[in-house]
Amino acid sequence: MNDNDTIILDHGAGGKVSHAMFSELILPLFDNGLLAKQDDGAVFEVPAGRMAFSTDSYTVDPIFFPGGNIGELAVNGTVNDVAMCGATPLYLSVGLIIEEGMKVFDLKRILQSMAGAAKKAGVRIVTGDTKVVPRGKVDKIFINTSGIGLLPVGVNVSGNGARPGDKVIVSGTIADHGVTILSEREGLKFDSDVKSDSAPLNHMVKAVLDSGCPVHVLRDPTRGGLGTTLNEIAVQSTVGIRLFEDRLPVRGPVRGICELLGFDPLYLANEGKLIAIVPGADADKVLDIIRRDEFGKNAVVVGEVTDQDPGRVVLETLIGGTRIVDMLTGEQLPRIC
């Protein structure tokens, strides 16, 4: 297939054109024996024990943005969801729904990113599906990925595990992805170097779990941001969470764009950050391990778990005041003035 070719409905029809796309474009990139067998599903051995299984669909607009594209987002997102269960992600499925008219060049870039992200995370894309739909039926391309992973013996992480006295660690700066997408949308061209933080977090999770430190909660604060995810944890665990505004890691340009548009970084999406809630006594050690990972250099303790106001997240503000951090209701909308 040539880069200048256009994806047409035939590419999703299951005939010769579909097969050619699979064997010339997809298989060489996702290169692995399980996929190459071209059966209806992938068959593989697993040891006895527990598995984690997760799925997510990606519809981001624009599909290309600073710091990544929809392809690597789709791989990293599911890798991270599986990792947040405490599992080691192994295999992914990929469903592509493509709008007719997409250039092969663009599709190739997306698939290359997916292959690169899978390699970096150490997972294999072993089964998948491609559909092409008429113009206007989807917005350029939608991607679904599902992933499964193995849970090490003894690992139990869940949103209901937070206990008073625990510390809340965030693995780096918040709101980078959310601000990047907002900035890229039509009419919002900021002269800044903000970029998406899309990254696989499974190696970081593995390092933390391998250390033997007890980890009560692992979550990746994607849509809804840190504020919404911490609210979910506070409710699930029936605890209060106290955050310290002066410790929240936000890049300068991200903060600036948020202030300009009236957005709160606490509610903007992250695609390469995790929240780890660990006993206070282990916090320094876990922080150290996270900081050694290439995606965890800016990790900090941002707050603590308390027995006050169960189900609530409270922020101690810069000036020593307090306020509630509620769950995000819907989309944040830019303000008039």
Added chain:
Amino acid sequence: MSLTYSQEFKDPEISKALVARIREKSTRPLRLMEVCGTHTMAIFRYGIRSVLPDTITLLSGPGCPVCVTTQKDIDAYIMLARRSDVILTTFGDLMKVPGSGASLAAEKANGADVRMVYSIFDALAIAKENPNKEVVFCAVGFETTTPTIAGAVLMAEAQELDNFSIYSANKRTPPALAALMETDGVEGDGFILPGHVSVITGLDAFAPTFEKYRIPSVVTGFEPVDILKAVLKLVEQNESNAPRLVNAYPRAVADTGNPKARAIMNQVFERADASWRGIGNIPDSGMVLKKSFHKFNAAEKFDMSVPDTPEPAGCDCGRILMGLKRPDQCRLYKKACTPMHPVGPCMVSSEGACAAFYKYSR
């Protein structure tokens, strides 16, 4: 040390020193009102109420442009959105405000071409790209926003764009302040005056109202140090019975404001009576397109007759906007009216008193 203006006005030590001085000086109960939605947000966001002494009550006035937009104007926007020949362009805040039936967000979901823009100049660009469509901009806002809308109208005229128009619900701040001071039951001991609006109007625009009512008034910015400084000045003026009109935001506000912006605004718009949601008619408080710009007036262009609709029963937005009630004293608050299902606009806009109250306090 160079001033970047990004962190100094958030400085915890300066803030704490200001709080200490407020606590030291404040002896009697004071009701202070902010009349700018961005102040409302900032006060909640930095937890300013939680550090002030019990003597000080902060009230949120009619400072959110979306909140004071009448249901009739929202209905007009919805009527425009429903026209198949119209692309309706709007700032994000308006999307979820309920009219008497739907909201722009619901109309969009039902297939109307409603586009959120970050600047009115985006709406101009859309008009240029879509010569076969009528592009209408929902013009809402105070003096902060009106000059850029005027600028866009002038640009549309220069470019002979005949498929662009605005539906104006623009409003002026000083008449609203005067109306507030005249309302029975509104007892303010001081006003935190809007910073952004004052950049355009200047401090001088508030002088006549101040001279008439002699209520302590301070223009200030939006960082915690700005707001605490304003509170301290208002406390000092009250304690010494020496009301003044003070500019505590000199890094942005000049006494004379921005004459050029005002000139552009006054070239395109003229003053008119305007209805404020929940408050009613305030003489001279609206900004409408001058006759010479009538071809950019969507209300004339589309020959619209929008029926008057009563505001939702039980909604206390008006009394809340005047500081007569706190949001949690409205009987719909957190029951029929939540950010997920807002009844009144104070619950919709991020700068609305009810939305801020719901989000940041319980």
